[in-house]
Each structure stands twice: as C-alpha cells, then as structure tokens.
Amino acid sequence: MAKAISLTVNGKAYSGEAEPRTLLVHFLRDALRLTGTHVGCVVGRCGACTVLWNGIAVKSCMIFAVQAEGDEIVTVEGLAQDQRLHPLQEAFWKNDAVECGYCTPGMLMSAYGLLSKGSKPTDEQIKKAISGNLCRCTGYGNIVAAIKEAAANFT
C-alpha cells in the first residue's frame, strides 16, 4: 500500500515511497536518508524532530509523510550553505548552546522558524518559541542567548 511521495527538501526535489501511516520524520530519515532531523518521543512532546513545512516550524512526528506531498520542507541540513555554518549554527557554537546535541536540530529549526518571521524577538518571545523543544542537559540559557545573538545578524 506504499504511496509515491514527491516533495522538495532543502531546495532539492526528492521522491520516495511511504505507507500512509509513515510519519514525516521517518520518511525523511529512513527513505530520504536525511538523518539530521532527530527522533525523540515521537508523540509531539520533545520537539527534536522540528522541521519547516512550507515555512512554518512543525514537529515532523505529528505529520504523515503523505500529507507533505508536493510541499517544501527545510531540515537542519538545509541551514549550512557552501560548507559554511548558518549564522544560527554559528551562534549556537559560539554560545556553547549545544551539550549532548540531541535537541539541537529541533532547537535550530524552531529558532529558524521564529527568526524567519522577520522581527527581532525579545527573550520572552524566544522562550515561547522554543517552549516546545525539550533540552535535558538544561542548556536553555545558552540557547536563548545564541538565538538572540543570531537574531541581531539575521537577514
């Protein structure tokens, strides 16, 4: 009962097969081998699987792959360009906003979704934007600082 799915990921056209019940996160990782997106709880609690779907941050464990047919997805692999870190990644690196790294792809994509909206967010807005992303190394302070720094340079 597998269905063919075509979609754009990080600007590149992909196609693959998935059963209707396959979650987007599993499709990205298993069918397209884009393993930058992490799988945590798989029930929408941890946010590690956050990606952008047509420009908005969503948890890819709460979407079926077939729903994204023809759509545009950005995963954490889509941030760095030409072997250079994205300013957000740069800021995470500078601010020690990564410890074990499990939440990082999700944190980056939530932050990217926030900064894509264009405004310069306050600390409160940043915290609200990443409230769906759990970090168990308790590194929220550095993460907020990193996002704030990146926001200053974000275009």
Added chain:
Amino acid sequence: MVSILKDIPIDGVKIVPCRIAVGNRGIVKSFLVAGEDRVILVDTGASDADADIIMDALRDMDHKHSDLKLCVLTHRHGDHTGGLKKLKKTLKFEVMAHELDMPAIQKATGYDVEHVVKGGESLPDCGGIHVIHTPGHTAGHISLHLPRLKTMIAGDAIVSAGEHLMVSPTYLSSDPEAAHESVKRLIAPESGPGASAGRPRRRHLFRRQGEHGAYFRRTASVSENVMRRIEVSRAIVAVLLFSFLALPQARGAEALKKIRIASKAPGESLVPYMISQRLGFYREEGFDVDVIVTRGTVTTQVVVSGAVDYGNGGSIPAILGGARVKIIQVSTDKPSQYLVVSPKITNIKQLNGKTVAISDASGNSTLLFRELLAKNGVAVETVQMRALGEPSVRFGALLAGTVDATMITIGNARIAQAKGFRILAYSGDYVSSLSANLETSDDKIKSAPDEVYRVVRATLKGQIFYHRNMSEAAKFIMEALRINDLNEAKEIWRERDKQASELAQIGRASEEVMTVNIERVRDQMRAVGATSRIKGPVTLDQVYDFSFVKKRMTKFAAASGTRCATNTARKRCNHVSGKFRISESQGNRGGDRVACAATATTPKLLAGGQSLVPMMKLRVARPKYLIDIHRIADLNYIREEAGRIRIGAMTRHVQIEDSQIIGEKLPILREAASEIGDAQVRNRGTIGGGLVEADPSGDYGAVVLALNAEMKCIGPGGERVIPAADFFTFAYTTALQSDEILTEVILPIPQSSSAGVYLKLERVAGDFAIASAAVQLSVDPNDACNQIGIRVTGAGTVPQRPCPSKSFCGARRSRRN
C-alpha cells in the same frame, strides 16, 4: 519473571533458576526443571563453584540429589558446560546435547554425552519437553519448549539487552544468519513441535520480561574485538516466557486482542493487573492488556468515549455526573488514601492555614480529604487546596515542600515516611468508601458482554492471586513502586490487603457499602457544587453491575477442586489492524467534503493532527480511515461581519494569535490561542479541530462558552448552527453527528465596555490545563455589570459554569480599585 515462577508449581512442574555470577559481567542462569520425582538440569554454569550453587539449589527445592536424572546442555560453550565435571563427580545423571556440539562437549569435559539429539525430539518429563534445534550461536544449539509451563528455555539463542530480548548479537554467533533464522522459526506459527502460536508480533516476543536486563549494559560502546575476547567468560541464558510460541494448543491460531485499561493511579493498585498480564491470565482469555496511566479527571472520560476499553479508578463522581459507565468489579472497599504531611505537622488540626495538594475539585481523594477534615473539626475553608492532579505530581509537590500535605496511597506514603514525612491518618479510619474499581462503558457491556466477562475473569484471577500469595505479590509491588526492600513491599501488601474485605477480594461490595458510598459522593458533590445529572434517589444498578463477577464466582464455586483457568475453546477475537488509510480531500467546497466523508466507512477527519496523531501513536485512537482536510483553504479565514467574528474551522491557532482583528475585538480568544501547546502545535493545530476534540482541559471550550459563540456545521442534511452551550455534550464528545463537519465558529463581538480574560493553570509549558478560566464581563454606563460569561475547565467533563451568572449582574465596580 523467572523469580515469579520460582515457587509456584504449575500442574506439579516448576522451574528454579540458579543465578550464577560470572566475574563482574553478568549472570549465567542454569535451570532446574522439577517434575514430581525427576529433575532435569539445563546447563551447568562455567565452573566447579557454579556446580556447588546448582547442588545447593537442588537441595533447597526439597529434592534428593538422586532425583537429578538428566542434564541438557543447550550448546557447547564453556560457560554452559564448565560445571559438568564437578557435578558428574558428585551425582549420577545422564547428559543430553545436540549431535553437532556433542564432540566438543565430550572433548572439553571428558564425559560422554549419553543422549544425542537432532531437534524435534520430545521428552516425557514435566508434561512434555520439546527439543528445538536453534543453530546460529553455535551449530548445535538447542532450545527447550515446555508447553505446560508456557516457557521457552532458549539458551543463548535469545539474549537480553536492556529493556528487550533480542537475537544473540552477530559478534557472539558462529553463524549470525542462522541465528536470525532460528529466532524467526521460534516466533513463526509453524515452528517447533507442539508449538502453536498466533500471528507473530515481535513487539511482544521481545518485550523485556522480568529480571533480565543488565547483561548487555555496555554493548553499544564496546567494540566487537573486545566482545570477542570476553565471549568465553561472558554468559547469558535467557528464558523466554509467555511467548506466543509457548501458548497452549487450545489457543490455536488466534491473535490476542489488545485491551487497554486506563488508570489514574499508578503504583501498587495496579499490581493485580500486572499479575494477570505477567502470569498469562489475560492471555488465557485471548487478551493482551496495556495499562495506560492517564490524567486523573480523564480516566473515566476516556472509558465512556470508547477511547480505551476499561478504567481503573473511583468513578462514582463521574457516573453521578452523567458518565455512561458502570463499575463491574471492586478491588478494595475501603479507601486507599493516606494523609501524609510534612514533618512539622503532628495533628490534623494543624492543617489550618496550610496548603494541601488535591487532585481536582470533585476527585475521590478530595472528597475523602474533606470528610477527614470535617470529622476532625477542621473547617474546610481554612485549608488552602491546590489542585495538582495526578498522585505522582501531588507526591512530588509534597517531597519538594511546595505543599504541606496531600492524600496518597500507601506505597508512596511509606516512601515519603522513609524520607521523614509523617503518615498522619488513614482515611479508612474515618470513612468506608470504595476506592479502586474496574469500570467499563454501558456501550461495551451491551455490545461485548462476552469480552467484559472474560476481562473480569482474568482480572479477578490476578486479584485473588494477589491476596493469596503475599511473597509473590510483594515482588510485583517492588517493581511497581521501584523499591528494593522486600520487607517494605510486604508491609505495603499487608496495608493494602486490609483495604479489601473478603467480599471485595472476590470483586464485589455489599449493598450497604454501595449505598453509603453513593450517598456520600452525592453529599460531597453537592458541597463542592459539582453537577449530578441523576435526579432523585440513585439505584445501585445505575452505578454497579456485578453480574460478571457473580457469574465468574458461581462457576468458580461449581468447579471447586479443579484448578482455575482451564483452557476452554474461545471465540476468535477480531484483531484491529494497526493500518489505516488516508484519503486527502481534493475538493475545495464544503459539499464535496461531506460527500467524501459520507462514503468512507467510519472515517475520522484529520485537521491539524496535533492531538489525533499522537493519540494514534499511543493507540488511544485507532481510526481505520482518515480524511485529511488541512488543505481546504475555504475553511481558513477570520472575518468581521455585522457585529460578529467568523472564523473558519481550519484556521490555525497561530493565525488567531497573530490576527489583528482578534487582538482588538476578542483579546480573550487571542489569549486562549496563545496558551495552546507550544509554537509548533499552534502552527499546525486548528480551532475547529480543537473544538471538536472537546478535551475537558482544552483551551477554546471555556472561551466559546463564555462568549456565547455559535458553531456552524454542515452535513448531508444541510447546514445548522449549534449554540456553544449545546455543543459540548461530554468529554471528547460533541453534538456533531458522525456525518457532520464543523465549518465555522461565529463569535459575537462584545460591546465596547466589555473585557475578557483567559487564565490557565498548567504544570509545564505546553501542557493541558489542570484548570483554566474564561471570563467576559460587560458593564453599563453606570459601571454596573450587565452581562457576564464565565466558564472553567478541568472541573468536569465539559467546561463548567462555577456560579450563576446573574449573581454578578448589577454588581458594581469597587470604587477603591
């Protein structure tokens, strides 16, 4: 799991595991399989010292050394054969092994293998032992299947790794492919002599059973080379219990039916269910049971909505509140709650002015607490109650010092006591009230009485086992509460045993107890202002249905003298497939959509999917068909029109949050939308989806009720508008027909001299509300209130009106403020 079997002979056969530590790496297990006059040893450990342990074990089980007649060696490795020399010197027995491993064994031990097998043989002992050739780990590896014990001794063919059992890893097997094939055959229905199994489901087979666990703690980080070097000394024997393979013949090729029991109480009250599941009582009835621990207020609600099959809780308040549920079995007839307080409080009167954690306003433990206060002459108003929901949260709040007291069950109470807290009172000394019940929906009783009967039968069997086997039950209590002290577990068992009269132990309550309890709950509900939907006297059969328990006990009595649970022929269970289809509605008009919905069988609409998809992942929702409506652009809008705001059902929370119109005209709705879940959830979730889900703790419900909104729906019969007040009928239930769809929410814009606020109490960001309140209040030119809408969530199955609105009307703003 092994330890559970240890002292319980099944039809005269028992298995005793000999725990033999090897170095600091793990435990080898040898097994003594004891029938009435003959004992068979499976594997010998690695050394002379291990042989001593085995001989001690033999003596401990009251068998003479001469009862040991046969030793079966699962394979040739030294950690399974090393004890043979010492045993052979002391005892007289014969050895059995596979022909391919036999030469190596003879060479290493210097003893003959008297019985050479090829696989496929059967031994007459212990109700029949089947030898299965399972090559891979070694070429001549064999496993033993004991159908009567529902047990597979799988040697090293299957090993434990953390939480799971798995195929012996590649680096430990001489032929990894064969090892996989062997395990496949063990799982496959046609495998093994006498083995009959249902559809294989890996999840089951490999679920961690009992005490295995630590052996492979470090495999993930240990390189293959290192593992090879330690292979010789490393040792594992895994016993695979209760696998499908091990099911008795009568089970035939039936698949187990998944049954879900929701419980608001984790901990020791779940032990009877654990027993029924682990000892295979549910399996005998064709069920596989999952216990899902839910938020307190939700337990009964998910039962009535059909989301789960059964509930374990105190459901009388919910039943009186209109839930179409019956209590079908009782496990205790005295309350299970203990008042535990911080060390500085020494009597109940000192609770005056203190903060106490309760579940919710009309929860069972809360009612008990109020009664306990009343009986001790403490005015309820003098105590600050904080609704924190489930017991684990209340317990945590007590330990953290956030509250001064709470009501919890004995297990946690004693853990708190060990940390210096004080058990001040047992609620059962003041009131006699039902506590833990098994409940199911009226619909279930009507549509599947046979299933209900068999669930009751299996649950009751676990319950009776619990009361009659303290030592075994105590081990389960240790596991449930994660404590290590057996004596402490036995203390908890004794306390809990006292909470059940003889009648309750067999699942029932006396008429007097039932009557008193219903009346007490009614009184208390009146006191806290909760709504009872049953007017006039409540008859017992509106709350209880003991017909299943009675039927079981009648049969039990009739069959006394025989062991319970014979394997009778059973009806085939329908196993609900985990697969489903998604059809995406391409239509851009309402009409197409409805046509689509009407043609599919039992479809469910998928809007944002932010609740439905995780619920499907957790198997709480299992729709066969989904219709994806998220792309219907026609249903995504926010419009102002003739004094009203119209919001399309597929409008996302984030759009409502960011909408300028809503921010200006309906700030209360903006506040509610911004409190939902987290950013990603608000990006996807829709107002229509949220309203139709009708979670009792949902954010929109209170707001649309406070604003007197209307819901526009469309179905094959055309359009209709449902006032918000009629929309929510029960938890997770709305007035929508199954072929109708919500298309629009119509909200009247409040007058300019009006203000609204939405407040939410949540445990952590993104959680459902423990409680929330929406208030929209308007004043006339004289500053007197002329209109107020007010609703709270979390206090009932649907948002409640906490007090009559008209009591506020005419009230004036305080000049001082």
